[in-house]
Amino acid sequence: MLYVWGRIRPAKSPFSARLHEARSQCHFANAPAGPPPAFSKRTVNDRFVPGTPATLIRNATVFTGDTILHERDVLLDQGLIQSVSSAFEHRASPDTVEIQAAGAWLTPGLIDMHTHLGVLSMPLLPSHADANSQMSPIRPMLRSIDAFNEHDLSVRRTLSGGVTSALVLPGSLNNIGGQAYPVKLGSLHDRPPSSRVIDPPRSMVMNGEAGHARDDLYPPNTGMQRPDGSTSFRQIKMACGENARKYHLVRMDEAWNFRSMLERAQKLRARQDDFCARLATGQLDYAPPSELHFPNEQEIDVLVDVLRGRTKVQTHCYTMNDLDAFVRHANEFQFPIAAFHHAHETYLVPSVLHGAPGGAPAAAIFSTNANYKYESYFGTPFQPELLRSHNITPIIKSDHPVLDSRRLLNQAAQAHHFGLHELDALRAVTSAPAHVVGLAHRLGHVQPGMDADVVLWDRHPLQLGATPTHVFVDGRSEFEVLHSSGPAPDGTKPQQAPPSAKFHDDMARVRNASEAIADQRVLAFxxxxxxxxxxxxxxxxxxxxxxxxxxxxxxxxxxxxxxxxxxxxxxxxxxxxxxxxxxxxxxxxxxxxxxxxLISYGATLGLSDIPSEASASNGEEKAQDERSDLPRPMSRAVDGLVFGGHDLLRAHASGVSTVVSAPPFEGLYGSVSAHFDSGASSVLDKMSVRASSVALHAKLAPSEDGRFALSTQVALLRAQLNHPKTPEWEQVASGRLPLIVATDYEHMAAQMILLKRAMPQVRLVLDSAAPLHRIAAELAEADIPVLLPNQVWMFGWERCDRLAGPPVSAETELGVLLQHGVRVGVRIDEAWEASNLLWETTWAAQDAHVTDAATILSWLTTNLEDILQLPASxxxxxxxxxxxxxxxxxxxxxxxxxxxxxxx
Structure with a gap:
């Protein structure tokens, strides 16, 4: 029953005050969600920082969020986009800051619709890992904003990548993980952290708010007052599938969790509607105070708003059966679904999404990340375009820190490479997420009246290496200096979109083979x-x-x-x-x-098809007793190779012809890597194994069981080299087999320099994402090569001092190492990254201002052969x-x- 209360009169007695409060609760509970009614008439942004000068960006190529306009001037003032006019028509006042774009691309600020910024903050420390509650699989009352950590170093780095707004979600271990909040990533300007929330819903009490007097917090010219009692949309994170296995649930348990909680909410809504109906008809005018309480339960009030259409449902869901089940739940309880997140199999069942109440949900997806668990095994890089062709909105997200949110636009560029139209790729990180989270009235577009969140780019935004030169949030320039990435290997920074690759035949095959893909008769890439x-x-x-x-x-x-x-x-x-x-x-x-x-080094490529499944993986070697006089035989990659896995085949189709991998292990040391052909079908194939023993691997990192301090590990490593206990260690000690030591600690890398000086015959190689720029000269002098990832973002404390690279810093770790003459090779962290190896290495080269293509290729070919003494391929x-x-x-x-x- 819909109930709308008219003007609420002030109370005159305790009884009338209770009655007035009850009427207010009914008024707010049934009011609509969406923009404030007079928002389009605002003249100043409610987030405007007084004293911010007006800015005129002259002669830009503007992506508006819908289309492309050439030769446009864009005026920012009062935290708003004031005008988008033909170039040079606008006459700026003397105190207006002018930026000459010279045809450069201007886009809306990017929106990351799935991130854990602030709740899984970087550096990632157990004391600040707040994304997932472990109390219960059902926690709808939790709120991500209550855990947002302002010390997260990724917030400002993400902003430097042009991401100005983000939907901060709880994690996905819970079926109902809690409420999400859209936030601005710009500077706080002495405001409290909660001020990041964009138009907080009424359920979030703001600092300074008393009773229901929220409108008193906003001047009328902000357009934020809501005399109709309306609210902005709330956001809820739900999740189906594998992750809830932590709670020992099967999918039938999950379905009951959703349905039972929604039934509770349904009953609560009925009680609320009945109460408000009796109140409206005067039946409670003389009721005792005990009967004048508006029925509510804070635990599930957000789910009542789901049923009222006032909460956007953001659901982590991968597989056909999970998508189908959740749409059934939505139809049973008649609520719309804003988006399915991750959603790797949506392209296989588009009709299921179109059967959801209120229209097909959007799909918030990765571009190429897949295969990390069985739910993601049937993904395809063609999904964004396949979804668009089925009238399902593709949205690109980071899931930070799974992927670096600073590189959000790069994923949209990859989606374009695999067939998504230029405009749709740009919409996927701007206007599309703005619409889905219910904020398209102020975000995601470059047009008059919108928040002045805009980004100016050094080349076309979908070109490899595109980097912001200016980032504005609410009309304020967020960085005094942004360092641009270097040009492409051909020496240019193209201002036109790259073409999509010619995957027409593959796309048609995948489009028409849903059932064959589902039962693994056909591959989706x-x-x-x-x-x-x-x-x-x-x-x-x-x-x-x-x-x-x-x-x-x-x-x-x-x-x-x-x-x-x-x-x-x-x-x-x-x-x-x-x-x-x-x-x-x-x-x-x-x-x-x-x-x-190309040669891919690192991860478990060829040793695991699905890393999370024991039967689809070689497994991880458990920690040895490093002090034992009788260590067990070393695990050898050549003995566990499995060909034909999805990551391996995708890498092969992307130009990676051979791979160097080592079995993962716990503890200090434990395995020997092999060099093998990515396209072989068996170790019995001709030349499938190029080298059975490449290097012995060790790592210096805090042990999971806390048995050995880092200093003890160095001592054990030195002892093993002085008194080898296995044939492999004898080869390492004599210099016949390389020793690859993985560590992300700068001080451990320094210890390895000392070890090399003491034992020059040892062919020591560092595998490291540590901040090595301060010891680059010493690494070169000691002739210690470095295998490093082509992109790195914060994880542990040990990486905090790493050079971030453009646009945050002018220099990169790779660039400094090269300047000092350190031999380098590129490695990957996860197996799926091998299919992007050349792209990401080229971007790393651009950030290091290296334009020679042969040099870039050497990091993936001849340098690796030299460092690891591989047979020439x-x-x-x-x-x-x-x-x-x-x-x-x-x-x-x-x-x-x-x-x-x-x-x-």
């Missing part, structure tokens, strides 16, 4: 369609070849390459055709580019249809000693 023993590539434009020396670039139209008998037989002009076998397959690449096969080649150092290029084929594989 690019796969080879043909295998030939010999290949002739015509009309190549650029070829990077390695022989006995460094990589060399050969360029010029019309080049020919002959690949036969598992290697490059000839490269040059048409005369090479004489060396081509008669049965060779011919391809006109139309300007294609050939690279050496000069036989491996990958051909792309265009420039592979930018988005838009597609792999056409991969050549290895097994032959040449063709992709559609």
């Amino acid at each position: 690019p796969t080879p369609v043909k295998h030939v023993p010999a290949m002739v590539l015509h009309n190549l434009s650029h070829v990077y070849l390695r022989t006995d020396g460094p990589l060399r670039l050969h360029h010029g139209q019309g080049r020919v390459l002959v690949f036969a008998q598992g290697q490059v037989r000839c490269f040059g002009d048409e005369s090479c055709l004489a060396s081509a076998p008669a049965h060779a397959h011919h391809m006109d690449t139309q300007g294609g580019v050939v690279l050496p096969g 000069s036989s491996d080649v990958v051909v792309y249809d265009s420039n592979p150092f930018a988005y838009g290029a597609k792999v056409l084929g991969v050549g290895t000693p097994r032959g040449f594989e063709l992709f559609p």
Whole structure:
């Protein structure tokens, strides 16, 4: 029953005060959710910081949130976008700050619709890990804003990436994890942390608010007053699927958790409606005070608002069956779903989403991150475009700290690479999330009257390496200086969008094979369609070849390459055709580019198909007793290789021809890595294993069981080198086998320099995300190579002093190491990252202002061969249809000693 109360008169007695309060509660409980009624007439942003000067951004290319406008001036004042006009028409006042955009791109501030900023704050310490309650799987009354940590170093770094607003969610271990809050990431300007919340709902009592006098907190010109009793939308985080296994629940338990709590809310709503109806008809005018209490339960009041349509439901949900079940719950209790998050299988069942009450939910998704658990195993990089084609809104999110929220726009760029239209990719991180969280009246658009949250970019926002040059929140410039990333390897910062890669055939195959994908007969990502023993590539434009020396670039139209008998037989002009076998397959690449096969180092690629499933993984070696005189045999990757996993196949389809992996282990030391072919089907294949013993691995990190301090670990490592107890350690001590020591601690890296000085024969290699820039000269002097990730964000305390790189700092760890002559190679942290290896390494190079493509490739090929003494993989080649150092290029084929594989 809908109940709307008119004007509420002030009370004159205790009884009338109780009656007045009851009427107020009914008034607010039944009022609508959405923008304040006079919001469009505001003349100043309620978040405006007095003294902020007006800013005129001249001659920008503007993405408005819907379309693209060229040669526009944008005026920011009073915390609002005041005008978007033709370039140079606007005459600025003398005190207006002017920025000459010179055609650069201006976008709305980005919105991350799924982040744990502040509640899983960086550096990640147990004392501030507040995302998940472990009290119960059902905690609707919890509020993320109550745990938001202002010491989170990621907040300002995320802002530097152009993300100005974010929906801060509780975690996903609980079926109902609590209430989420949309926040601004700009500076507080002496305001309390809770002031970050954008238009707090009435359920959140604000500082200075007394009774129901919230409107008194806002001047009329802010448009924030709500005389109709309305509220902004609340947000609730729900989650189905694997994560609640922590509570020993199966999916039937989860379904009952949702339904039983919604039934409680349904009954509470009925009691409230009945109370308000009796109050409205005068039945309670003379009731005793005990009967004048508005029925409410704080534990579930947010769920009542779900049923009233005043709470946006944000649901972590992956699989077809979970999506289907949750839509059934929504239909049973008649509430809309704002978005499914992660939602890896939405593309398989779009009709299920269209069956939800109130219209199809949006899907807040990753672009390429997948396979980390069974729920994500059937994901596809084509999902954003497939969803759009089914009239389901794709939204790109970070799930920070799962992915770095500073790189949110990069995920949208990857979605564009895999087919999502330029405008839809930009909407996916601006206007689309603004609409879904109910804030499109003030966020996500560049148009008059909107909050002045805008970002100016150094190149087209979807180009690899795009970096903000200016970030404004509520009209205020947030950074005095932002350091731009360097140009692409071709020396440019393109102002036009990159093309989408030509995945038309793969896209059509995935679109039409839902059932075959679901039962694992068909793969949902690019796969080879043909295998030939010999290949002739015509009309190549650029070829990077390695022989006995460094990589060399050969360029010029019309080049020919002959690949036969598992290697490059000839490269040059048409005369090479004489060396081509008669049965060779011919391809006109139309300007294609050939690279050496990339080497992926790190993670568990080839050792686990699904890391979270024991039966789909080699497993983790438990800690040895490092003090034992009889250590057990070393775990060897070559003995546990599993080919054909999704991450391995996706890496292969992205140009990674070989992999170096070591079995994961607990404790100080414990495994030997192997070098193997990413496209092989078995260790029995020809050349599937290139090297069975690459290096012995150790790590210096706090032990999980607390047995050994870091200083003790160094002592044990030194003792093992002085008195080796296994054949592997004897090889390391004599310099015949490299020792890779993983540590993210700068002081431990310094100890390794001392160890190398004392034992120069040991071939010591650092695997590190530590802040090494302060000891780069000493690393070079000691000739200690470093394997480092191509991108790093805060996790532990040990990484706090790491150079963040553009736009936060001008320099990067990689750049400083290179300046001092340290030999470097690039590694990955998680197996899925291998499919993005060349992109992310190219971006790392741009941040380090390295533009030589051969140098970039060396970090993924010849440097790794040199550092790890791998057998040269000069036989491996990958051909792309265009420039592979930018988005838009597609792999056409991969050549290895097994032959040449063709992709559609």
